[in-house]
Amino acid sequence: xxxxxxxxxxxxxxxxxxxxxxxxxxxxxxxxxxxxxxxxxxxxxxxxxxxxxxxxxxxxxxxxxxxxxxxxxxxxxxxxxxxxxxxxxxxxxxxxxxxxxxxxxxxxxx
Amino acid sequence: xxxxxxxxxxxxxxxxxxxxxxxxxxxxxxxxxxxxxxxxxxxxxxxxxxxxxxxxxxxxxxxxxxxxxxxxxxxxxxxxxxxxxxxxxxxxxxxxxxxxxxxxxxxxxxxxxxxxxx
Numbered sequence: 001x002x003x004x005x006x007x008x009x010x011x012x013x014x015x016x017x018x019x020x021x022x023x024x025x026x027x028x029x030x031x032x033x034x035x036x037x038x039x040x041x042x043x044x045x046x047x048x049x050x051x052x053x054x055x056x057x058x059x060x061x062x063x064x065x066x067x068x069x070x071x072x073x074x075x076x077x078x079x080x081x082x083x084x085x086x087x088x089x090x091x092x093x094x095x096x097x098x099x100x101x102x103x104x105x106x107x108x109x110x
Numbered sequence: 111x112x113x114x115x116x117x118x119x120x121x122x123x124x125x126x127x128x129x130x131x132x133x134x135x136x137x138x139x140x141x142x143x144x145x146x147x148x149x150x151x152x153x154x155x156x157x158x159x160x161x162x163x164x165x166x167x168x169x170x171x172x173x174x175x176x177x178x179x180x181x182x183x184x185x186x187x188x189x190x191x192x193x194x195x196x197x198x199x200x201x202x203x204x205x206x207x208x209x210x211x212x213x214x215x216x217x218x219x220x221x222x223x224x225x226x227x228x
């Protein structure tokens with residue numbers, strides 16, 4: 001089946017630094033999604049991308065849908081303590097099922 | 111954004127008992143609801159997809175007689191873990207989807223239910 005490779009698995013950064021994570025797929029997706037999950041909570045949608053090449057921002061977050069439709073990246077600028085959590089990329093096709101990546105754990109050093 | 115609730119948020123039960131988890135879309139009608147399972151430090155794994163008024167579609171490897179799903183209305187889906195065993199202990203998350211016909215469909219996730227089977 002379709003698989004998503006998300007990297008890095010974890011990141012340790014200083015507050016104020018920029019963050020970049022990415023996701024690649026072995027096959028094409030029609031939609032790319034980025035979620036954040038806090039401990040003990042469900043995922044919350046950050047950005048949805050619907051067109052190849054699309055670049056979308058949501059505050060300090062920016063995500064792009066790769067031209068090949070097999071990859072996407074998420075950037076976070078000027079990180080703050082509340083950015084800590086697990087970030088999941090996810091892909092979806094017309095059957096509306098979402099396939100999740102394995103997540104990137106973001107840690108912010110004091 | 112759309113709000114999805116789950117109840118209970120935590121449940122501890124004895125081995126052999128059945129546990130029911132409810133998922134509700136509070137401010138929109140969900141044509142489809144999804145149930146996921148998440149082990150510690152792992153990703154979300156889709157268990158089944160349910161549409162209101164029809165039988166759920168289970169992913170490969172998920173026992174339909176073990177995990178009973180009922181989607182009685184456009185705002186409520188239930189997952190019943192029957193004869194629960196310790197290996198069923200996990201974080202169960204539902205999502206609800208609804209959108210304009212032909213348009214992109216977004217899934218909104220509930221806060222999850224932590225099941226611990228003793």
